[in-house]
Amino acid sequence: MDAHEEVISYKEKVKNLKAECERLGKENENLRLMLEVMGDQYNILLSHLHNLKDENHQVVAAAKPSSVFVRTNSNDNSLIVKDGFQWRKYGQKNTKDNPSPRAYFKCSMAPSCPVKKKVQRSLEDESVLMVTYEGEHNHAAHGLATDCSTSSPDNTIRASTATFPSSLRANQDYAADNNDNDDHHSNSFRTKIGECMAYLTKDSNFTAALAAAVAHSISEKLGPNNA
């Protein structure tokens, strides 16, 4: 291959990379829009639920436990959810309504912290963990980003989902406190998405992982000879 052909080949590669970047950008935008739509739909369903509850005159306890759903790798059968706190497992039980065991954790970051959580695989989707938090932490969380970096590569989905800022994570708490109009819900949720995105873009581990994933995807498209 002479110099001229080499230049053409490089130009071709640059063109492919640009196209790939554009495609990924569009995909990212689509995903962001999907997330917003899902958030809006969630809030609409939530307001319906509140209406139904009001109709039935149900009393919601002030210290109601909050539940969070965390998507994990389907072949990851551990019940560990990284959420910025340190947990000590103190029990595991098989329950009647679900074939997968339920694990019980206590917060071990502070000896006097009363917070407990229960983790159990969802009945409908085994890749989803249902985490129920009880009580409030009497101390600050630490190292959300550190948790991302210490997670094993095969549980990236879990780590990235579970280590969002607590304001976004505690959807149900947020939901229980709000029964205003849908606009308020949507704006609030968008604010939280913004917080979350800001948090992720500030996280060098996340951006490095994202860059690596993009590079990997591009190199796969170009084939082993071009890597």
Add this chain to the structure above:
DNA sequence: CGAGTTTGACCTGCGC
């Protein structure tokens, strides 16, 4: 050796 996990035993609340 200390911290965390596992797991069987025990406690408690609830429905019958």
Add this chain to the structure above:
DNA sequence: GCGCAGGTCAAACTCG
């Protein structure tokens, strides 16, 4: 009172 199910305890075990 009894049985069942969920929750907790604690001794044994594992791992770094």
